[in-house]
Amino acid sequence: MIKIGLLGCGNVGHIIARHAEGFRISAVFDMIPDRAQELAAISHATPYSDFDEFLRADVDLIVEAASVAAVWLYGEAILRAGKDLVVLSGGALADDEFKSRLVETARAAGRKIRVPSGAVTGLDNLKIGQISPLGTLLLRTTKSPGSLGLQPTERMEIFKGAASDCIKQYPKNINVAVALGLAAGKEADVELWVDPDVERNIHEIFAEGEFGDIYIRVRNVPSPENLSTSYMAALSILTLLKNLDNPLVVGT
Numbered sequence: 720m721i722k723i724g725l726l727g728c729g730n731v732g733h734i735i736a737r738h739a740e741g742f743r744i745s746a747v748f749d750m751i752p753d754r755a756q757e758l759a760a761i762s763h764a765t766p767y768s769d770f771d772e773f774l775r776a777d778v779d780l781i782v783e784a785a786s787v788a789a790v791w792l793y794g795e796a797i798l799r800a801g802k803d804l805v806v807l808s809g810g811a812l813a814d815d816e817f818k819s820r821l822v823e824t825a826r827a828a829g830r831k832i833r834v835p836s837g838a839v840t841g842l843d844n845l846k847i848g849q850i851s852p853l854g855t856l857l858l859r860t861t862k863s864p865g866s867l868g869l870q871p872t873e874r875m876e877i878f879k880g881a882a883s884d885c886i887k888q889y890p891k892n893i894n895v896a897v898a899l900g901l902a903a904g905k906e907a908d909v910e911l912w913v914d915p916d917v918e919r920n921i922h923e924i925f926a927e928g929e930f931g932d933i934y935i936r937v938r939n940v941p942s943p944e945n946l947s948t949s950y951m952a953a954l955s956i957l958t959l960l961k962n963l964d965n966p967l968v969v970g971t
């Protein structure tokens with residue numbers, strides 16, 4: 720059975736622990752030691768408060784469900800330690816120089832970096848953009864005031880521009896935009912809206928190219944412990960882990 724280390728013991732970490740089937744959580748790490756202790760108790764894992772010790776744990780793969788900053792801080796060390804890496808805070812890869820370094824580190828170590836679909840669908844076939852470049856790739860995200868920590872009285876656009884700029888301002892809310900760009904081989908344009916009349920995290924994807932055009936709308940239920948994070952993001956990691964050693968691979 721695949722043994723995983725969890726980097727980040729918050730909302731997603733807990734959902735993963737509650738649904739751990741087909742893999743075992745052996746080690747957990749969080750910058751708040753009490754959180755690591757608590758999740759370790761639930762998942763029968765070893766809690767670590769020292770990152771270097773966490774790295775030496777006997778695991779095949781580390782799942783990051785922490786923050787963009789955590790990927791910057793620990794990503795390369797994880798790969799150098801011979802572990803595969805699942806990156807949920809894919810916004811860290813918006814920095815081209817960091818992304819190249821991380822990919823080269825993975826190549827040199829013979830490891831993989833996996834970016835799950837997270838809170839959107841469609842990453843699979845948006846990869847056709849790597850063969851036949853897309854003309855348009857736009858993500859329009861609408862979130863509730865609670866998930867963005869704002870108190871508007873009406874629907875408002877709070878950001879319009881490139882994904883790499885949006886993630887700098889909203890690192891906990893727009894990782895999906897960077898993931899879309901990584902899949903499609905083209906940076907996504909982003910519109911971020913806050914709307915007092917919505918409760919869900921709504922992601923609308925518009926893409927156009929030689930193939931035709933796409934419109935996808937995902938109306939995500941927020942996770943109860945963290946309104947910014949859609950429940951689908953945790954399910955997406957669980958699905959990735961469930962299929963890691965499945966010989967049948969479905970989807971591009």
Ligand SMILES: NC(=O)C1=CN([C@@H]2O[C@H](COP(=O)(O)OP(=O)(O)OC[C@H]3O[C@@H](n4cnc5c(N)ncnc54)[C@H](OP(=O)(O)O)[C@@H]3O)[C@@H](O)[C@H]2O)C=CC1
Pocket residue numbers: 726727728729730731732748749750751754784785786787788789792807808809836837838839890891892894895898944945947948949952
């Ligand atoms: N790609 C996608 O589609 C999506 C990505 N995400 C991203 O996934 C990540 C996890 O989400 P979620 O579980 O809801 O977030 P939570 O804030 O609930 O949990 C993250 C946990 O990781 C801890 N943490 C943060 N930075 C570090 C660090 N440098 N070292 C160790 N621990 C750290 C946090 O501590 P503290 O609270 O003190 O910061 C917290 O305990 C977030 O970055 C989120 O933005 C979420 C949804 C969708």
Ligand SMILES: O=C([O-])CC(=O)C(=O)O
Pocket residue numbers: 837838890891892893894895896920939947948949950952
């Ligand atoms: O969960 C979501 O809807 C999207 C999100 O927070 C992110 O991409 O960071």
